Amino acid sequence: MSRNDKKDGFDALGEIGVRLGGLFGAVETAIGEIAKAKGEDGKPFKTHVDWGVSVGGVRSGAGAAEAAAERAERKPEAAPRALREPVFEMFEEDDHVLLTYELPGAALDEVALSRDGRLLKLETTGRALFRHQVELPVTIGADAEPARALRNGVLELRFETSKA
CATH class of the missing domain: 2.60.40.790 (Immunoglobulin-like)
Structure with missing residues (x-):
């Protein structure tokens, strides 16, 4: 495997990590919204988020909502035209x-x-x-x-x- 192949592989893994980070951030936000809602009995829903994943700077638990907001504000980079x-x-x-x-x-x-x-x-x-x-x-x-x-x-x- 050449250095370019390894570099392309690492770039691809980095892109996957960024995309997974966006997905996990969106899930965290959705779970946060559900936690604010109340069930038919008037009691709040119980939610638990602890997936222990660290991909592309994703944080779970405290600070995850802020990280998701930061990612949402970033403009996507234009993909290079091949x-x-x-x-x-x-x-x-x-x-x-x-x-x-x-x-x-x-x-x-x-x-x-x-x-x-x-x-x-x-x-x-x-x-x-x-x-x-x-x-x-x-x-x-x-x-x-x-x-x-x-x-x-x-x-x-x-x-x-x-x-x-």
Whole structure:
């Protein structure tokens, strides 16, 4: 296991701890509200919280409500956007080449294409980051632009080819 794998594992465990801490804080708050309520007989409900868990700074018992309030006031950090390689298919027909890419979360105006000979490069910007490159099966004119359509997160690129 490499250092990066260990670091990623520790980061994941830390994230789990933070999420569990939020869950335990919410449970503590709910139990506190129940403790203030009274049953049908007019007597207060009896509650007991003592789970002895210390994950991500969670406190149980005295001070837990304050810790839950602090967590609730914190703004969540934006998750880093990961660069992904899209699911891709290519179909070669007599008069065109059709490429399909699954790009969930991407908009058509966020898709950038570039070509170098038969090598096609696709990159997206915005919320969803994708990158892919493929060698086209046929040479297409240098200034030929594909027909583009993006429906339900699936991008279709259609390059017309000339019959030889």
